[in-house]
Amino acid sequence: MxxxxxxxxxxxxxxxxxxxxxxxxxxxxxxxxxxxxxxxxxxxxxxxxxxxxxxxxxxxxxxxxxxxxxxxxxxxxxxxxxxxxxxxxxxxxxxxxxxxxxxxxxxxxxxxxxxxxxxxxxxxxxxxxxxxxxxxxxxxxxxxxxxxxxxxxxxxxxxxxxxxxxxxxxxxxxxxxxxxxxxxxxxxxxxxxxxxxxxxxxxxxxxxxxxxxxxxxxxxxxxPILTGTDGTQKMSKSLGNYIGLKEDALSMYSKIEKIPDTLVQNYFELLTNLDLNELPKDSRELQKLLATEITSHYHGEEKALSAKKTAENLVKNRNSLLTDTITEFNLSNVVFPAKLFYILSASKLCVSSGEGRRQIQGGSVRLEGEKILDVNLVFDNPEQLDNKVLQVGKTKFTRLVSR
Amino acid sequence: MxxxxxxxxxxxxxxxxxxxxxxxxxxxxxxxxxxxxxxxxxxxxxxxxxxxxxxxxxxxxxxxxxxxxxxxxxxxxxxxxxxxxxxxxxxxxxxxxxxxxxxxxxxxxxxxxxxxxxxxxxxxxxxxxxxxxxxxxxxxxxxxxxxxxxxxxxxxxxxxxxxxxxxxxxxxxxxxxxxxxxxxxxxxxxxxxxxxxxxxxxxxxxxxxxxxxxxxxxxxxxxPILTGTDGTQKMSKSLGNYIGLKEDALSMYSKIEKIPDTLVQNYFELLTNLDLNELPKDSRELQKLLATEITSHYHGEEKALSAKKTAENLVKNRNSLLTDTITEFNLSNVVFPAKLFYILSASKLCVSSGEGRRQIQGGSVRLEGEKILDVNLVFDNPEQLDNKVLQVGKTKFTRLVSR
Missing domain, CATH: 3.40.50.620 (HUPs)
Incomplete structure (x- = not known):
């Protein structure tokens, strides 16, 4: 070479x-x-x-x-x-x-x-x-x-x-x-x-x-200027088609995994050091490799693999629940910064803030498939939660939306 | 008013x-x-x-x-x-x-x-x-x-x-x-x-x-931008159509007196404080008044009037000598700075530098009609003398040229 x-x-x-x-x-x-x-x-x-x-x-x-x-x-x-x-x-x-x-x-x-x-x-x-x-x-x-x-x-x-x-x-x-x-x-x-x-x-x-x-x-x-996750415009925070280096492993993994096929080769070339001649043929495998490779780079291999697993589980759960018909909860009436237990109550996933706290402590609450154990977790603004799935146990889901 | x-x-x-x-x-x-x-x-x-x-x-x-x-x-x-x-x-x-x-x-x-x-x-x-x-x-x-x-x-x-x-x-x-x-x-x-x-x-x-x-x-x-002595272009040192404030009274007087008729009113308005409604009708008188007025401003009335007189004499002398046929002496072979007595000799107006000195001391030498009494008078460059008439006694004249 x-x-x-x-x-x-x-x-x-x-x-x-x-x-x-x-x-x-x-x-x-x-x-x-x-x-x-x-x-x-x-x-x-x-x-x-x-x-x-x-x-x-x-x-x-x-x-x-x-x-x-x-x-x-x-x-x-x-x-x-x-x-x-x-x-x-x-x-x-x-x-x-x-x-x-x-x-x-x-x-x-x-x-x-x-x-x-x-x-x-x-x-x-x-x-x-x-x-x-x-x-x-x-x-x-x-x-x-x-x-x-x-x-x-x-x-x-x-x-x-x-x-x-x-x-x-x-x-x-x-x-x-x-x-x-x-x-x-x-x-x-x-x-x-x-x-x-x-x-x-x-x-x-x-x-x-x-x-x-x-x-x-x-x-x-x-x-080159990188094309964003929408597959058309240049990656930009203001266009909302970006993947931030500060994003958590699951968010980064999920976003990369979902980029349009047309971008995959380009992302491999620009964002990894992998040999382009030795990539898998299967397009699902290719996307998962891309997502794992880049996520590993910023979060380490362990977290990347965990994010991969969570994402796969989330997809399974979603599929089993016909996630297309999942209910949505609009955050516009929630005052931010807001604690997660309050959001659990406001969204009716729990009957009260008190139940919300207990469900978190009991390990039953997941956000985008990732288990939340911090009872005092606070979100500064609704955008942080936009389009994320909040889950209690295996049966109660809602998609949070910020608009 | x-x-x-x-x-x-x-x-x-x-x-x-x-x-x-x-x-x-x-x-x-x-x-x-x-x-x-x-x-x-x-x-x-x-x-x-x-x-x-x-x-x-x-x-x-x-x-x-x-x-x-x-x-x-x-x-x-x-x-x-x-x-x-x-x-x-x-x-x-x-x-x-x-x-x-x-x-x-x-x-x-x-x-x-x-x-x-x-x-x-x-x-x-x-x-x-x-x-x-x-x-x-x-x-x-x-x-x-x-x-x-x-x-x-x-x-x-x-x-x-x-x-x-x-x-x-x-x-x-x-x-x-x-x-x-x-x-x-x-x-x-x-x-x-x-x-x-x-x-x-x-x-x-x-x-x-x-x-x-x-x-x-x-x-x-x-x-307004003042038109120069050529009557067409703006007054400018590089165009050679200017009248400098540092010029001696005779030079200033003579240049102003000779400006084209078309400029006279303009010069009166811009360069004097005289009432434009009370100017003489005769155009020669008008030009002399303009030249005297401006020259007075920079050199005082006495010098202005003296310059006026000298200029008039010079014209008389010139006319009587058919100045158009006056000989020219080209200064290009003279090394500057140059003393006047040397120029008198070089131009053959005097037989030697010694005679040149004596003629100056005796009060017989005039430059543009103005009597020169300084035996050690020096000129820095030929342009200072360009087109000026150097005169010894009443009969010997030459026009100095610098090109």
Whole structure:
């Protein structure tokens, strides 16, 4: 097998990529072969959110592959931009965060990545906050950054070009963001930058700025945008078609197991290290393997196998109970945060909160097939329970819905 | 006569200008009438050069009119921008200066304005260097400034729009200049900004920024761009059609006296305070009056009248000698700086440098009709002498040419 198989697996594009040239300046594989030092491989994080899903994990998985090949992952936390927010105050996307919120998000973010990145091998990980350099960037330097690009170059950028054609306003400060991302590459002296295919322009700006500041320009390595569980749109929290790294094993397992057939090969390639030539033929087996493999990665093999078993039982129970006709309980009248025993009573699965407590203590209560033993279990919001099956004993079921 | 005649004389436009409204917010005359404090009237200087010509003097003359009406002239020295130069290094127009050069230029600039502005009445003049605020402008603030405008608004600006249409590159940092000029208005809390008609956009940006920062937006008062001595193009040093404030009285007088008839009324309106209804009818008299009036302003009446006399004599002498056939001496072989006595010898007006010295000492040497008595007079470059008549006694003449 190709020694650099890990580099190309699931990779959408590497640029520049002069295959005809033996010049390592223009070919990443040559650089990897010839470099006498670990390469510095950059990946940026936007800390305005903290929930990561499988889509986000893809460039981090590639970053890990670089780490495993002996290179240095340089993770840039975009805390400066997060703390500015949108200066126009018009965008809800760019909400302004204070440093504590950013810190909390970053902590959560990194925790979720603990089973993706190599945090322990010395010299394999560098975490940098870009406020380090942007807080002290003076006006001269800002002018210098801006002077490296023309308006036409910026307006050609995907995203800007459509908005400009449609005469939607583009505010001037938006031009700073690609330059800031590019300047990050200069500061950390990146050899390679990873990103989704939507990052090509920004990574190319980094190359220009590195050239401007006398550095050898980085390579860009682009990774596909993952399609969500709906099989059509890109995975996104706001579209509800996502699988979060923080989800419990059963939820993660069940969601992966149910993705459309058309996505299965793609998920194997992007989200596992399994040999694609040695996968089972049977499509049910394939989906279960995919779900077990990914769930194992985030929750360990034991929990993954337990989730698999629970899911299988749940399906059996559901089938035996004609789950399509299962009653639903609408949570809209429940005040959250709400204790589970209260929900058992409100939904009439138990005659009172007291019975609810006792059934939990007795081990008869299951949520999505998973036994609940914590009498004081609390849910913060109805979305956490949406579409989940709550069960008491072997005969009483209801599907919770939050709308 | 209208009490605010001084405001409107030679003014191309005042904006906003809601004549129908009695709201002083929208009418500068009302504001002038009703304000209980001196207005702050801003005018910017680009200190990359130091030679001012009559065209530059026009907004300063208007600024003086505001001073005389009791208001405060706020002169902004754009030293920050001058010290940046062009970050692309591509423009020769925006050359980078060090702080000493800027200081020297400013000193010279202000000296040339000494007979235009009122430097002595307390409270009538404030001189501010914009490096004061731009040296400490942080990246957050730069983003805030940029966020107040859209790309389309900026590209609609005269200058940018043509370049964009022609696909000539516009570098992103160029968008900063109007915002910087606008931010100057915020910092000095300007009530009025003066400028040439080419400054309308920048002054309007100042209004927007003042609004953004919670200030009452300034009025813009635009003044015409002066046509140069060629009668067609705007007065400009590089076009050679200018009359500099530093020129000696004779040179200033002669140039003004010779401007095309079509400019005379315009020059009277913009460059003198004479009543336009009481000017002489005879066109020769009119031109002499214009030249005497303006020259008096910069050199005092005595020198102006002397220049007038010399010029008249020179014309007489020329006519009597058929000056059209006067010999020329080309200065291209003379090494500059050069002493006048050497030039007298080199041009064969004198047989030797020694004779040249003696003729100067004896009072026989004239340059453009003006007697030269300084034996050690030195010229730095041939342009200073270009097209000037050098004369020894009453019979020896030569026209010096520098090309």
């Amino acid at each position: 190709d020694h650099f198989h890990w580099l190309h697996r699931g990779t959408a594009e590497i640029f520049p990529n002069q295959n005809n040239s033996n010049n390592s300046e223009e070919n990443l594989v040559n650089l990897l072969k010839n470099s006498d030092r670990p390469l510095r491989v950059k990946l940026g994080i936007d800390p305005t959110g903290s929930d990561i899903h499988l889509g986000h994990s893809i460039p981090f998985r590639k970053l890990r592959a670089f780490q495993d090949a002996g290179h240095t992952a340089v993770v840039i936390i975009g805390d400066f931009t997060a703390q500015i927010g949108d200066p126009t105050g018009k965008s809800e996307v760019r909400k302004q965060l204070n440093s504590k919120q950013v810190e909390k998000n970053v902590e959560s973010y990194l925790e979720q990545l603990s089973s993706v990145l190599d945090f322990s091998t010395p010299g394999r990980l560098e975490i940098r906050y870009n406020s380090e350099w942007f807080n002290k960037l003076d006006f001269h330097k800002v002018q210098e950054l801006l002077s490296t690009m023309t308006v036409s170059q910026m307006l050609a950028k995907e995203g800007f070009s459509e908005r400009y054609k449609k005469e939607n306003p583009i505010f001037l400060h938006e031009f700073l963001y690609p330059l800031m991302q590019g300047y990050d590459s200069v500061v950390v002296n990146a050899d390679v930058e990873l990103g989704g295919t939507d990052q090509k322009f920004n990574i190319a700006v980094g190359r220009d700025l590195q050239r401007h500041f006398g550095q050898k320009p980085q390579f860009g390595l682009l990774l | 209208d009490h605010f005649h001084w405001l409107h004389r030679g003014t191309a436009e005042i904006f906003p200008n809601q004549n129908n409204s009695n709201n002083s917010e929208e009418n500068l005359v009302n504001l002038l009438k009703n304000s209980d404090r001196p207005l702050r009237v801003k005018l910017g200087i680009d200190p990359t050069g130091s030679d001012i010509h009559l065209g530059h003097s026009i907004p300063f003359r208007k600024l003086r009119a505001f001073q005389d009406a009791g208001h405060t002239a706020v002169v902004i020295i754009g030293d920050f921008t001058a010290q940046i130069g062009d970050p692309t290094g591509k423009s020769e127009v925006r050359k980078q200066l060090n702080s000493k050069q800027v200081e020297k230029n400013v000193e010279s600039y202000l000296e040339q304005l000494s007979s235009v502005l009122d430097f002595s009445t307390p409270g009538r003049l404030e001189i501010r260097y914009n490096s004061e605020w731009f040296n400490k402008l942080d990246f957050h603030k730069v983003q805030e400034l940029l966020s107040t405008m859209t790309v389309s608004q900026m590209l609609a600006k005269e200058g940018f729009s043509e370049r964009y249409k022609k696909e000539n590159p516009i570098f992103l940092h160029e968008f900063l200049y109007p915002l910087m000029q606008g931010y100057d208005s915020v910092v000095v809390n300007a009530d009025v900004e003066l400028g040439g008609t080419d400054q309308k956009f920048n002054i309007a940006v100042g209004r927007d920024l003042q609004r953004h920062f919670g200030q009452k937006p300034q009025f813009g008062l635009l003044l």
